[in-house]
Amino acid sequence: MSNGLISVYPEELAFDFELEKQTYCDLKVANNTEHHVAFKVKTTSPKKYFVRPNTGVIQPWDSCVITVTLQAQREYPPDMPCKDKFLLQSTKVPPNTDVDEIPQDTFSKDGEKTIEECKLKVVYNTPSGHGNADEERLSSRSFKRMDSSSMQAVQVLKEERDAAIHQTQQLQQELELLRRRRNRKSDPGFTLMFAAFVALIGIMVGFILNLAFSAPS
Numbered sequence: 001m002s003n004g005l006i007s008v009y010p011e012e013l014a015f016d017f018e019l020e021k022q023t024y025c026d027l028k029v030a031n032n033t034e035h036h037v038a039f040k041v042k043t044t045s046p047k048k049y050f051v052r053p054n055t056g057v058i059q060p061w062d063s064c065v066i067t068v069t070l071q072a073q074r075e076y077p078p079d080m081p082c083k084d085k086f087l088l089q090s091t092k093v094p095p096n097t098d099v100d101e102i103p104q105d106t107f108s109k110d111g112e113k114t115i116e117e118c119k120l121k122v123v124y125n126t127p128s129g130h131g132n133a134d135e136e137r138l139s140s141r142s143f144k145r146m147d148s149s150s151m152q153a154v155q156v157l158k159e160e161r162d163a164a165i166h167q168t169q170q171l172q173q174e175l176e177l178l179r180r181r182r183n184r185k186s187d188p189g190f191t192l193m194f195a196a197f198v199a200l201i202g203i204m205v206g207f208i209l210n211l212a213f214s215a216p217s
Contacts, residue, residue, distance in 0.1 A: 001118060003090070003117070004116055005033055005035075005090045005091070005116050006030060006032060006058070006118070007030045008027060008029055008088060008118050009027070010027070011120070013025045013086060013121070013122045014122075014124075014125055016125050017076075017125060018126075018127060019072075020072050020074065022071060023070050024067055024068060025070075026066070026067055027065065027066040027067075027068065028066075029064055029066060030058075031058040031061060031063065032061075033092070034060045035060060036092065036094065036095050036097060037057070037058050037092060038056070038057045038058075038097065038102055039090045040055045040088070040107050041055070041066060041068075041087070041088050043084065043085065044083075044085045044086075045084045047071075048071055048073070049070060050071060051067075051068050052066070056099055057097050082122045083122075085122065086119070086120040087118070087119055087120075088117070088119075089116070090116050091114060091115050091116065
């Protein structure tokens with residue numbers, strides 16, 4: 001695409017869109033004149049894209065590459081095809097213009113200054129085999145709901161396991177207390193009752209431990 005001062009290739013920004021993955025697209029900007037040309041890149045969605053360099057000066061008949069990075073996204077855009085757009089402005093500047101100190105009014109449309117503009121569309125290419133965007137959005141949302149339900153179930157099991165472990169510790173403490181009491185008594189009847197109680201507690205402890213450690217950690 002050529003607008004007089006510069007040529008831009010490609011004519012649209014195409015990104016291989018995947019969730020949670022950063023991707024980028026390169027723009028080649030060529031100066032078609034014998035003058036120094038300054039450029040500036042703008043976008044309708046500045047939070048989604050990282051542009052470097054977003055301003056600069058191209059020497060006569062020279063060119064530069066602008067890298068536009070799409071930040072990693074957590075969900076698919078609500079509108080497909082993508083409606084984001086970029087604007088590349090260009091204008092002639094004096095040969096001694098400092099690339100790092102381009103005047104703020106360089107791209108202001110006033111006086112006899114000529115500002116040329118090149119509009120670029122954004123295209124998202126989804127990976128092959130993933131179906132269309134609507135199906136992917138529905139799949140993503142269903143997965144999130146399933147993941148949320150699974151996390152709740154795991155949390156309930158963890159709470160039950162913790163409660164079972166706490167009860168086991170209490171029973172073990174009571175068992176230890178009974179052992180100490182038995183050592184202080186010599187009544188055969190008490191010893192027989194103690195043995196039966198120990199057997200009952202052992203069964204209960206085994207059941208609780210089996211319940212506790214069968215839950216996912």
